[in-house]
Amino acid sequence: MKSFIDVPAGSDFPIQNLPYGVFIPNGSDRARPGTAIGDWVLDLNEMEKSGLLRTSFFSGSTLNPFMAAGRSAWTMVRKTLQHILSAECPDLRDDMDLRSLALFPRDAVSMVLPAQIGDYTDFYSSREHATNVGSLFRDPDNALLPNWLHLPVGYHGRASSIVPSGTEIKRPFGQTKADNADPVYGSSRLLDFELEVGFFTGPATELGERITVENAADHIFGFVLVNDWSARDIQKWEYVPLGPFLGKNFATSISPWIVTLDALEPFRCAGPAQDPKPLPYLETKGDFSFDIDLQVAIRADQAPQEDVVCRSNFKYLYWNICQQLAHHTSGGCNINPGDLMASGTISGPEKGSFGSMLEITWRGTNPVKMSDGTERKFIADGDTVVMRGAAEKDGLRIGFGEVVGRILPAS
Ligand code: CA
Numbered sequence: 553m554k555s556f557i558d559v560p561a562g563s564d565f566p567i568q569n570l571p572y573g574v575f576i577p578n579g580s581d582r583a584r585p586g587t588a589i590g591d592w593v594l595d596l597n598e599m600e601k602s603g604l605l606r607t608s609f610f611s612g613s614t615l616n617p618f619m620a621a622g623r624s625a626w627t628m629v630r631k632t633l634q635h636i637l638s639a640e641c642p643d644l645r646d647d648m649d650l651r652s653l654a655l656f657p658r659d660a661v662s663m664v665l666p667a668q669i670g671d672y673t674d675f676y677s678s679r680e681h682a683t684n685v686g687s688l689f690r691d692p693d694n695a696l697l698p699n700w701l702h703l704p705v706g707y708h709g710r711a712s713s714i715v716p717s718g719t720e721i722k723r724p725f726g727q728t729k730a731d732n733a734d735p736v737y738g739s740s741r742l743l744d745f746e747l748e749v750g751f752f753t754g755p756a757t758e759l760g761e762r763i764t765v766e767n768a769a770d771h772i773f774g775f776v777l778v779n780d781w782s783a784r785d786i787q788k789w790e791y792v793p794l795g796p797f798l799g800k801n802f803a804t805s806i807s808p809w810i811v812t813l814d815a816l817e818p819f820r821c822a823g824p825a826q827d828p829k830p831l832p833y834l835e836t837k838g839d840f841s842f843d844i845d846l847q848v849a850i851r852a853d854q855a856p857q858e859d860v861v862c863r864s865n866f867k868y869l870y871w872n873i874c875q876q877l878a879h880h881t882s883g884g885c886n887i888n889p890g891d892l893m894a895s896g897t898i899s900g901p902e903k904g905s906f907g908s909m910l911e912i913t914w915r916g917t918n919p920v921k922m923s924d925g926t927e928r929k930f931i932a933d934g935d936t937v938v939m940r941g942a943a944e945k946d947g948l949r950i951g952f953g954e955v956v957g958r959i960l961p962a963s
Contacts, residue, residue: 564951
């Protein structure tokens with residue numbers, strides 16, 4: 553399938569992708585839903601107004617109404633958009649007035665959060681990450697806690713501090729305590745990123761209702777890249793006994809384009825073997841992971857080039873998205889359209905695939921040498937952290953774009 557819009561080779565956004573986001577054209581003050589195609593953004597509200605898209609999901613400034621509509625609507629809109637944008641269809645292709653109203657160069661828009669995020673949950677689903685962190689924070693011989701192989705561990709995060717890619721992140725203040733010293737309050741010295749992929753939920757459930765593993769995919773709208781910024785020194789002192797709190801809630805950055813499960817279907821694959829076998833309510837039959845290459849780069853302030861510090865893959869996650877959502881709702885917790893559920897740091901088995909500086913530098917004992925001659929144990933002021941993701945095979949590339957964040961000094 554080809555579009556009449558020229559899609560450059562290697563683009564993240566061919567007609568097979570069509571991710572959803574919310575954008576503001578330069579010079580406008582109205583945010584509106586769109587889809588990305590090559591170097592362009594298509595205004596979905598204009599498609600509705602023109603009658604080419606016979607829906608009423610896109611007149612607002614978030615994707616929540618579309619997320620609420622469910623899988624049959626998602627599939628129908630995707631098919632319609634692929635038709636409208638295809639090389640064969642003249643409706644938009646030959647209507648220059650409509651094209652000038654509805655198509656914007658991607659570099660002439662700014663992206664905002666794609667949804668009003670009511671709730672945010674962060675899982676901890678990479679066995680390698682949990683093992684590394686358990687080794688560093690506790691005991692290398694008992695790195696995984698006894699529950700970890702039986703349920704997808706997570707915590708309820710903070711939706712108010714989720715920000716779109718490009719937002720500058722201020723180094724947080726907090727309470728920390730060095731070994732054999734009294735607690736102090738000051739700026740975090742051990743600022744880190746966490747490479748994650750999150751999914752947005754679809755149709756709401758009622759309080760008391762459970763989503764089964766079989767039905768979970770119908771409640772999953774699509775994926776974004778997530779950088780769960782983490783202050784390790786604050787985290788280390790505060791996390792016992794109730795888990796992450798202020799070491800995590802100062803900022804979480806997400807990529808602006810939501811890549812759908814339909815677009816990722818060709819990249820479906822098996823996750824790691826699960827032993828012990830999950831309890832029946834968490835048992836999934838079939839492949840529920842996706843082969844998505846992920847990378848993290850750091851660009852130091854004023855540095856001429858970035859340094860890639862991690863290459864990982866979504867398929868390393870031990871617990872899959874259906875298990876995460878089924879477990880999350882197994883006690884009757886309701887979900888709403890636009891809730892965000894992140895994977896947890898995605899570390900692979902190799903050292904080069906670790907998804908946080910904590911692991912990459914092994915808590916600072918093995919610093920990263922940067923191309924500008926400096927070295928990093930954690931993230932420095934002025935650093936820009938860039939995460940990218942793309943699934944690629946047989947000439948098809950389904951990309952996520954980037955999630956970018958630059959660190960400002962504490963103030
Ligand atoms: Ca995390």
